[in-house]
Amino acid sequence: MNMETPETLNFDQRTFITFRLAKLQNALNTQASKLLKRHGNVTLTEWRILIAISVSDMGQMADISRHSGFDKGQVSRGVKSLTKKGLVTSVADDEDARAQVLHVTPDGKAIIDAVLPHMLARTARIERDVGAESMKHFDRVLTLMEDAAKVEF
């Protein structure tokens, strides 16, 4: 860690990996958002929650929250807007008065069916450009960095 040499020009590469990540993540989000707006008229958040509900159908918000890592408040708001759009239903659970049972409506399914192919094509395209091999590697590194992010400084 040569504190003498002018680190100035190394900053971008050395201390800003996270910054690059942020940019990339944002670019990908923008791309996805456009896709979603064009093909399904839903926001990225709505889409993610919609998918999460679809995966664990008849689940409740806490399930979604835990499984997807979303903030429960965010899920609550997302579900609200999704129900307003008629894409999911949210009814009180018979067995637990606190819980809401979530269900994707036919309209919701329709949007998923309409959007999913494009979404898959997109990720396929990314995988193709990057290469399956590198993709696995990337995944592994992500895991390592996730762990590294937990260390205290």
Add this chain to the structure above:
Amino acid sequence: MNMETPETLNFDQRTFITFRLAKLQNALNTQASKLLKRHGNVTLTEWRILIAISVSDMGQMADISRHSGFDKGQVSRGVKSLTKKGLVTSVADDEDARAQVLHVTPDGKAIIDAVLPHMLARTARIERDVGAESMKHFDRVLTLMEDAAKVEF
């Protein structure tokens, strides 16, 4: 790339790379923010802008904005709070009445000196955990994905 199998359970891995990125990026940011608060009492945004100013000393906001990829509005606000903290100065440019010339004050330098070692230790730690080899690979993949993020769908 089996498009047949019930995709439902593959979502997390297949369509949510970006989501994972978001999580990782956020975890890293949280880590960095804590570090910054502890050792220099600056926010992550302030830190990034401070560094950017330090790199291109005597530059103007537009330089920072272009070079770092920050929104110019964000830079403007960041500079404002940094000047309020006395870490940078922002004076009108003699040669261009539109521009502000930015300069890191001794206090700003002091904070950089205080924080930078920890910051470097952190990235070094990450690099160590991940491995230099994988890090390079990771970098390459990032570039590829940045390109992939530009494609329209």
Add this chain to the structure above:
DNA sequence: CGCGCACTGTTGACCTGTCAACCGCACGGA
């Protein structure tokens, strides 16, 4: 010269994501 155009920087509006406070309910132990 004078005009349009591009650029600098400021500000306001908006969206996302996070955190915390809160209410109602479930559940287990005293």
Add this chain to the structure above:
DNA sequence: TCCGTGCGGTTGACAGGTCAACAGTGCGCG
């Protein structure tokens, strides 16, 4: 049974990032 603790969900507050509108200035071209 009753009470404490903890969970499910809602809501408000806040920070960060993006976009757009704007005023002021520089610059080049007719």
